[in-house]
Amino acid sequence: MNSKSRKGNSVFIVSLLLTLTFIIWGVFFTDNLAYVTNIVYNGSIDYLGWLYLGATLFFVIFSIYLLFSKYGDIRLGKKTDRPDFNTVSWFAMLFGAGMGIGIVYWGVAEPVTHYTNPPYGEPYTIEAANTAMKFTFFHWGLDPWAIYTVIGLALAFFQYNKRLPAAISSAFYPILGDKIYGPIGKTIDILSVFATVFGIATSLGLGAMQVTAGMHDIFGIPNTLFIQLIVIAVATVIFIISINTGLERGIQYLSNTAMILSFAIMLLILIIGPTLTIIKVFFNTTGLYISDFIPMSLRLIPFGEGEEWIASWTLFYWAWWIAWAPFVGMFIARVSKGRTVREFVIGVLIVPTLGTCLWMSIFGGSALELVQQAGNENLAAYISENVSLSIFTFFDYLPLNSLLSILGFAVVAIYYITVADTATFVLGMLSEGGTLNPSNKIKVTWGVIQSGLAAVLLLAGGLEVLQTASIAAALPFTIILIVMTFSLLKGLNSEVEVQKGNKRIRNS
Amino acid sequence: MKLYQVRKGQFVYYNNQLHKVYGIKAMYKQSIHLIRLRDLTQHLAKSAEVERYKPKELDSFNFNQKAYTLRNRKAEEGDYILIHNPRPDSLDTYFLNEIEMVEKADNKGIITTNSHGVKHNEYLLMEPGRDKDSYPIDFKDIQTVDSANLDDMELQNLSDLNSELLPSIGDIYKKNDNNKILETMVIAISAQAVYLGGGLEVSPVELMNDDNWEFLYNLQDYEE
Numbered sequence: 001m002n003s004k005s006r007k008g009n010s011v012f013i014v015s016l017l018l019t020l021t022f023i024i025w026g027v028f029f030t031d032n033l034a035y036v037t038n039i040v041y042n043g044s045i046d047y048l049g050w051l052y053l054g055a056t057l058f059f060v061i062f063s064i065y066l067l068f069s070k071y072g073d074i075r076l077g078k079k080t081d082r083p084d085f086n087t088v089s090w091f092a093m094l095f096g097a098g099m100g101i102g103i104v105y106w107g108v109a110e111p112v113t114h115y116t117n118p119p120y121g122e123p124y125t126i127e128a129a130n131t132a133m134k135f136t137f138f139h140w141g142l143d144p145w146a147i148y149t150v151i152g153l154a155l156a157f158f159q160y161n162k163r164l165p166a167a168i169s170s171a172f173y174p175i176l177g178d179k180i181y182g183p184i185g186k187t188i189d190i191l192s193v194f195a196t197v198f199g200i201a202t203s204l205g206l207g208a209m210q211v212t213a214g215m216h217d218i219f220g221i222p223n224t225l226f227i228q229l230i231v232i233a234v235a236t237v238i239f240i241i242s243i244n245t246g247l248e249r250g251i252q253y254l255s256n257t258a259m260i261l262s263f264a265i266m267l268l269i270l271i272i273g274p275t276l277t278i279i280k281v282f283f284n285t286t287g288l289y290i291s292d293f294i295p296m297s298l299r300l301i302p303f304g305e306g307e308e309w310i311a312s313w314t315l316f317y318w319a320w321w322i323a324w325a326p327f328v329g330m331f332i333a334r335v336s337k338g339r340t341v342r343e344f345v346i347g348v349l350i351v352p353t354l355g356t357c358l359w360m361s362i363f364g365g366s367a368l369e370l371v372q373q374a375g376n377e378n379l380a381a382y383i384s385e386n387v388s389l390s391i392f393t394f395f396d397y398l399p400l401n402s403l404l405s406i407l408g409f410a411v412v413a414i415y416y417i418t419v420a421d422t423a424t425f426v427l428g429m430l431s432e433g434g435t436l437n438p439s440n441k442i443k444v445t446w447g448v449i450q451s452g453l454a455a456v457l458l459l460a461g462g463l464e465v466l467q468t469a470s471i472a473a474a475l476p477f478t479i480i481l482i483v484m485t486f487s488l489l490k491g492l493n494s495e496v497e498v499q500k501g502n503k504r505i506r507n508s
Numbered sequence: 509m510k511l512y513q514v515r516k517g518q519f520v521y522y523n524n525q526l527h528k529v530y531g532i533k534a535m536y537k538q539s540i541h542l543i544r545l546r547d548l549t550q551h552l553a554k555s556a557e558v559e560r561y562k563p564k565e566l567d568s569f570n571f572n573q574k575a576y577t578l579r580n581r582k583a584e585e586g587d588y589i590l591i592h593n594p595r596p597d598s599l600d601t602y603f604l605n606e607i608e609m610v611e612k613a614d615n616k617g618i619i620t621t622n623s624h625g626v627k628h629n630e631y632l633l634m635e636p637g638r639d640k641d642s643y644p645i646d647f648k649d650i651q652t653v654d655s656a657n658l659d660d661m662e663l664q665n666l667s668d669l670n671s672e673l674l675p676s677i678g679d680i681y682k683k684n685d686n687n688k689i690l691e692t693m694v695i696a697i698s699a700q701a702v703y704l705g706g707g708l709e710v711s712p713v714e715l716m717n718d719d720n721w722e723f724l725y726n727l728q729d730y731e732e
Contacts, residue, residue, distance in 0.1 A: 418598070425598055436619050437614075
């Protein structure tokens with residue numbers, strides 16, 4: 001027990017020091033931080049962009065393989081365990097945790113931005129609209145969910161079936177054995193904490209920008225950096241109070257409310273928006289997505305220009321999902337006990353992909369119809385230049401716009417608080433050797449740190465530095481994830497052997 | 509007691525005996541689904557027929573045919589706990605009055621065999637046996653119970669159990685213990701004890717507890 005608690009503390013202290021160094025760097029040497037992160041960014045894209053693309057495609061193939069493999073019947077947990085949540089709330093939770101704030105932020109902005117600045121072809125054309133929707137599906141479809149499937153399944157399997165601590169290093173037990181408790185395991189855990197802090201800070205930065213945009217739209221409060229920092233500060237105070245006073249139940253009700261509101265907004269737009277166009281967009285884009293999946297997955301431009309588009313969209317997303325992966329994976333593992341591997345893959349890969357594609361069709365399809373029908377190129381340009389405001393700009397063109405704006409603002413604000421709150425729990429778990437009882441002190445420390453980091457990243461230059469920073473943090477974790485798939489395979493194999501033994505005897 | 513006051517997990521008295529609410533089906537006539545703590549049998553009731561009881565320190569009751577006394581002490585590995593003050597984190601799934609077994613304990617709290625992290629102020633320890641200062645809560649009105657001999661209840665009444673599930677000679681069981689590999693066979697059964705190869709003697713109820721033992725097969729079935 002002593003050795004384990006020492007391990008937890010060192011992971012906490014080292015990752016805390018690393019993160020604090022980064023924050024101090026951002027506060028006192030802002031320009032230098034932007035300069036260095038840019039170098040890392042450019043370097044990782046120029047030299048290692050292919051690694052992100054290859055790894056992510058591999059995760060999709062691996063996840064689909066798991067779906068049809070002999071491991072499908074393995075239950076996460078004891079054979080008698082049954083799921084803690086019913087299937088509908090399970091889907092809702094996965095959807096909310098995996099995307100949450102992101103789909104609200106990008107649902108309108110991304111298709112419109114691709115329409116004005118497509119990866120190839122002429123902008124502002126019907127072809128550009130189709131390409132825009134296709135790439136939106138691609139960025140939010142199978143790939144992110146495959147990353148979550150791999151890490152979530154590995155964490156759940158080693159935690160529930162092999163009774164190891166809820167830490168990323170546990171997923172390497174078949175390869176490392178008891179070394180997971182030594183320096184190698186610690187390094188993995190430190191990297192995962194570091195990647196998580198950055199992933200969450202990116203989301204919180206985006207969230208703060210959008211909350212401020214919402215307040216500007218609804219209440220006329222100025223949309224400035226100063227107000228964004230105030231939003232971060234207020235949110236920090238709120239979730240620290242919730243950590244210390246045991247309002248976790250309240251947070252659960254809030255996150256359920258956010259999910260119900262999200263679905264309500266989605267249905268409302270489906271009904272009052274261009275319903276037929278949305279349905280056509282959904283079917284048409286699904287076809288394009290399926291047929292072009294492999295070319296899109298491996299798309300790099302070795303002999304021409306346009307590399308920048310891939311870097312600032314596809315590679316950013318892959319890095320962002322990977323940076324998010326320890327957090328979302330831990331969350332998914334936590335709520336998926338009692339499911340079989342097959343159920344898990346259907347629930348984490350297939351259903352959320354369909355849900356996200358539907359969401360993107362509804363928001364993106366309506367927005368593109370608005371831009372195309374009205375022939376309003378200015379609107380498209382305005383949306384793509386004011387990404388944080390995009391959803392509110394979009395609502396202004398729909399009936400019931402005040403109601404939609406208020407609902408949208410509520411969803412963003414609630415997601416913001418719940419993500420921050422859940423993240424502190426996960427960071428506490430990760431940095432304390434996989435304990436399920438992270439102490440309040442550690443949770444509060446991480447709460448303050450992740451808000452500080454979000455603030456620093458905003459101060460240092462807004463979204464671009466957020467993007468750059470997450471790519472830098474995700475790079476080592478990509479390699480960790482690849483090794484994790486092999487470790488998971490090894491673990492599943494040994495489980496099949498055990499279960500096959502029992503089955504043979506029972507059936508005879 | 510009105511339906512909206514009844515919650516999953518509450519301890520209630522029904523037919524004068526202590527039960528736990530495991531489900532509420534608002535549309536059903538008998539909307540309260542109960543499990544009797546004494547022997548884990550299931551019962552259906554209406555909200556008007558149940559009355560809530562909040563367990564506290566030094567209460568004693570029978571759970572799965574064994575007596576326990578509630579203590580406000582830190583639990584250790586292998587102990588049973590009653591989560592009487594649940595404050596689950598946003599990723600936890602436990603709720604009021606769950607009874608779980610401790611897998612690991614440290615200064616901050618415990619981790620149960622169901623992978624729940626429970627802080628020390630959220631639970632009461634279930635100490636085996638009835639303390640002489642304890643207050644039995646098995647019955648709401650103990651005076652009305654004919655043979656109110658609490659010790660009698662602790663005897664395992666095998667006739668209540670489903671006979672198909674009972675251990676029989678030739679059953680092979682595996683002990684669910686990560687540290688040791690132990691497989692053993694039932695070699696004799698008396699009224700209250702099952703004798704296993706290797707000189708082990710356990711109660712039938714313990715042997716049927718999936719957390720402790722796993723039934724593998726019966727030797728006779730296998731030979732056929």
